[in-house]
Amino acid sequence: MAIAEQDACEQGLAVFEAKLQRLFEEWKAKPLSAPENEFPVALLKELQEKGVFSALFSIEEGGLGMCRSAEGGQYLFTLLRRVGYLSLSLGRCLEGHVNVVRLVELYGTTAQRHVLRSRLKQAGLAGIWVTDGNPLVTLKREGSSYRLSGIKGFASAVKQVSLALITATPNQGAPVMVLVPTTDANRQRPGPGTLTGMHASGTGAYDFTGLRIAPEDILGSAGDYLRQPEFSAGAWRGSAVALGGIDHLVDLLRQELLARGRADNPHQLARIGEALILRKTAAMWVKEAVKAAYSVHMASEDVISIINLARLAVERAALELITLVQRSLGLSAFIKGKAVEQVMRDLATYLRQPAPDEALTEAASWFVHNDWPEVVS
Ligand SMILES: Cc1cc2nc3c(=O)[nH]c(=O)nc-3n(C[C@H](O)[C@H](O)[C@H](O)COP(=O)(O)OP(=O)(O)OC[C@H]3O[C@@H](n4cnc5c(N)ncnc54)[C@H](O)[C@@H]3O)c2cc1C
Known part of the structure; x- marks a missing residue:
């Protein structure tokens, strides 16, 4: 440039x-x-x-x-x-x-x-709908074009997204990425059931069966979607969103305690202190993950492992924070219609990201044999 x-x-x-x-x-x-x-x-x-x-x-x-x-x-x-x-x-x-x-x-x-x-x-x-429903989305060559078949089972903003990037499995080989319009309301499906939180995300399912696509709708080569470090590194963005939820919850905790005249109580102060530590810990992890994601010096495995650990650190901070908020506010944290109750439910639901066990153990097995790298921004 x-x-x-x-x-x-x-x-x-x-x-x-x-x-x-x-x-x-x-x-x-x-x-x-x-x-x-x-x-x-x-x-x-x-x-x-x-x-x-x-x-x-x-x-x-x-x-x-x-x-x-x-x-x-x-x-x-x-x-x-x-x-x-x-x-x-x-x-x-x-x-x-x-x-x-x-x-x-x-x-x-x-x-x-x-x-x-x-x-x-x-x-x-635009939406990225990669989690398959039943049956999974496949791709079949038909003359000069391709035909899709199958359902994407978790499709956020199913009614608002006009263009989705999906993965589709061909007869042979790794899945390919396809860019496909998603404006046909007759193809929208209810999705996996009513989630506890994140209702406003409008997460449903979408049926691609019978849709024809042209070769130029296929993005990259087979297997690119899973190519590392990009595949795992992108998780920092979800952690940044979750961090926003953590920020909100800490503010709501402070506001509710102040409004009820309970913020000066030493037990409440101790929990506010713990909440602030959790928020800062999560923020520091996400910042470390951002640096790793854009580092040009780091080995791919370092990037993946740091971001996987960051994702889990944010998850843990958020779960601990939810417990603290419930203890601090008591039943008023369980009243439907209150912001604090909704944010906790949304956050707990959003934290369910794929394969957390694998993220932890793969990072651990990398750092058993390798030192933590200096993060160069
Ligand atoms: C609000 C919301 C919106 C979403 N929107 C989209 C979207 O637009 N597009 C999209 O593609 N996806 C979307 N998803 C799905 C999301 O990306 C994940 O696929 C989903 O959240 C995975 O959650 P899970 O807990 O079922 O994960 P899982 O990976 O099934 O993990 C559940 C548990 O099982 C363990 N586990 C995983 N695999 C195995 C195994 N093989 N054997 C034994 N244990 C295993 C895990 O470590 C974990 O402990 C959305 C999810 C939510 C909550």
Whole structure:
């Protein structure tokens, strides 16, 4: 990138962050009003209007390169954390959208990057739907095109997403990534059942059976989706969203105790102290994960292992925080309709990410034989 272009981009990112901060303060001051199963359309629209979605694209595509550069990664971290604070459900959807932009930038052709940009300009939200339903999604060659069959079982924002990146398993070999429109309401399915939390994420299922796709809808090569370190490294973004939920919960704990005149009690103070430690611990882990994700010096296994441990550290901090909040606020933390109750449920649900045992033991077996690397940002 030319120096002038880089300067313009850095200025653009700084302006972007200031705008985001204002928007965050405004939304933070608003009381929870929409029913919890309603998709947060107003917040999504405001983020789109403020240019958040455009900023994600590369500079060549008219964005601020937030999904590629280490500097962009710092802003992305703040964005995901802030949105996670305001709505874990929208945070989940934004994180999926970011993942699509990133994968298309990494593995797509120039034409595919243009297509993504123009489709999202018109229709907004992209989804990454990789978790298979029953039957799993397969891909079969038919002449010069391909036919999809099967169901994606966890599809966030199933009614809002207009374009999804899905994985599909061919007759032979590893799954491929496919970019496919998802606007056919007749293909939407109810999903895995009613989750305890994250209702506003509108997570359902989508049936791809019979859909034809062209060769240019296939992204990268077979197996690219699972290519490391990208496959595991992307988990830092989910942790950043969860951290936003942790921030929110700590604030709600303080506010509730103050409102009830209980904040000066020594037992409550001890729990507030513990909560602050948990939040800071989670934040430090996510920052370490962001540095690892963008490091150009670190071995792939170091990156994967650090990010896997970060994901679990954030999970543990959040679970401990939930226990503290329940103890501190008592039954009032269990009253439906209160923000604190909803955030706890959303957070506990969102923390269920794939294969946590494997993430822990694989990281452990790497660091049994290897020293922790110096993180070079
Ligand atoms: C609100 C929400 C929205 C979501 N949206 C999407 C989406 O848009 N797109 C998408 O693709 N997915 C989505 N998901 C699914 C998500 O990405 C994960 O697939 C899902 O959360 C995995 O959770 P799990 O607890 O069932 O994981 P699992 O991996 O099944 O883990 C459950 C437990 O089983 C253990 N385990 C895992 N594998 C094995 C094994 N082989 N043998 C023995 N034990 C095992 C794990 O370590 C863990 O202890 C969403 C999930 C949520 C909660």
